[in-house]
Amino acid sequence: MKILITEKIAQDSVEYLVDRGFEVDQKLGLSQDEIKSIIAPYDALIVRSVTQVNADLVGAATSLKVVGRAGNGIDNIDVKACTAKGIIAVNTPEANIMAAGELAVALSFATFRNICIANEAARRDDFRRGQMIGNELEGKTAGIIGLGRIGSIVARKLKGIGMNVIAYDPYISGESFDRVGAKRCATLDELIEVSDLITFHTPKTKETYNMLDAEKIAKCKKGVRIVNAARGGLVNEQALYDALVSGQVAAAGIDVFDKEPSYDKAPGEQNYQNKLLELPNCVVTPHLGASSHEANHNVGTAVTELVAKALEGELVAAINMPSSSGNMAFLRPFASLAEKLGKIYYQAEKTPVRKIEVCYRGELAKQETGILTLSVLKGFLSALTTERVSFVNVRQSVEERGVEVVESKTTQVKRYNNLIHVKFFTEDGRELSVNGTVFGVDTEVLVTFFGYQMNFELAPMVIAMQNEDVPGIIGKVATKLGENNINIGSMHWGRKPGSGKAQSFIAIDEMVSDSVISELESMPGVLRVTQLDFS
Ligand code: NAD
Ligand code: MLT
DSSP states (O other), X not given: OEEEEOSOOOHHHXXXXXXXXXXXXXXXXXXXXXXXHHOTTOSEEEEOSSSOBOHHHHHHOTTOOEXXXXXXXXXXXXXXXXXXTTOEEEEOTTTTHHHHHHHHHHHHHHHHHTHXXXXXXXXXXXXXXXXXXXXXXXXXXXXXXXXXXXXXXXXXXXXXTTOEEEEEOTTSXXXXXXXXXXXXXXXXXXXXXXXXXXXXXXXXXXXXXTOBOHHHHHHSOTTEEEEEOSOTTSBOHHHHHHHHHHTSEEEEEEOOOSSOOOSXXXXXXXXXXXXXXXXXXXXXXXXXXXXXXXXXXXXXXXXXXXXXXXXXXXXXXXXXXXXXTTOHHHHHHHHHHHHHHHHHHHHHOOSOEEEEEEEEEEGGGGSOOHHHHHHHHHHHHHTTOOSOOOTTTHHHHHHHTTOEEEEEEEOOOSSOSEEEEEEEEETTSOEEEEEEEEETTTEEEEEEETTEEEEEEOOSEEEEEEEESOTTHHHHHHHHHHHTTOOEEEEEEEEOTTSSEEEEEEEESSOOOHHHHHHHHTSTTEEEEEEEEOX
């Protein structure tokens, strides 16, 4: 499978993908149009913040299955467009937050102590320190806008240097403010009117774009310092320029721009213009927040692992999939089982289904099981369509086929600590169900099948046979398979009490021909034979 990487990520992560057998092309500095013109054959695309994975690019990406955002913000990914095409979008939200938080603190120091102005002056042989006097941070008020992962790191660090920390974030609980010792501001104005330092840590949204404009800057304390290491455009650049010139804002530390330059081109290879670059009291860094060796390593490792696993069909935490509260390790074997339970129906039955109900019992009921339900649906749909169905668009595809999907949970257990119970309600009014559980770490076991009690360890290929519950049939079937040179891995049979029928599951090494199935079906006492492919 082919992976395109359009922005720089750690080299050892690229090698990890190559070692895992992927064909990797790292092409840096391409324009959007160039990326669009080459994207068609790629199965995965890995980007940082510059490449715009918009509807236009997604439209041209006919083979794309996974988009990996090497980093945190997802404002350059059109998640809706990806979802509509079944493309899994993954990012690495935790991997660079320390680096970004530390850069915001570094920019804060730089703006209070004129570090960059002094550095440049000294190199021009100008050592007149009297012209470079700054202010101390201790005892001043730091206003943090957006108290999420990075905002909280910054809050803790600024508190540690003796600043009075206040924050504005209407979307989080009071506890989050208490945890970092920040006073909660009810409004943005409440924060900006008293802050000596304002630092931004929100995503770029319709609400946050230009949230500090000329009108708001006028409300700030005269001589305020402003830091933006979050996303370009949160502070209106023209308004900031004017305020830096007038002195309303004493200094700014800007890591991100409304329109970003290329971060891969050498000097002279692009003509990037931004008026903020003209001002000595504006300290500028080239979107450097995540650029520590530690973060590069973390981000590269995290994104390449996620992309590789997603391409290999493993369940990964994705932006456009239900969250799993980080409990992937526990859920992963159940997801694999769930997909197999979903796969059983159309291999064993032909009547259309009008409703699927998935019930989780035991410990599982305490988990976020959305991804398990999607796994059931993925398995269910696999027999019906050749169009690409992934975790991200499977529910929509099933519902578009008129199948209602219901999920229920109970912590009550009977025989098994955990159970996935899938009921298929057919259009002719029947209810057929399959139950399964996981023993040990990853042993997937089918415990009921359409009313028959089983205890069958699921194998990649299985013959499912319904027969009269009379002596002698199993032996004859085994002999018939032997005569056809078919190796049996294991065999299990279960009964439906009072029905006079039994159900056998036979694990085989390879799928058998239709003629063998017909031979088995023509044997006395054998009622029905189907093959189940879980490979
Ligand atoms: P996060 O999701 O953990 O936190 C964002 C916080 O902003 C949330 O608590 C949210 O409630 C709050 N928020 C949203 N809208 C708001 C509004 N209108 N007013 C106030 N608060 C609002 O995100 P994070 O991981 O802390 O990242 C913060 C920002 O930093 C993002 O924009 C991310 O893209 C950016 N980032 C930049 C760099 C860099 O290299 N400069 C590196 C990593 C992250
Ligand atoms: C991020 O959102 O992770 C950062 O902006 C870093 C980056 O994209 O390089």
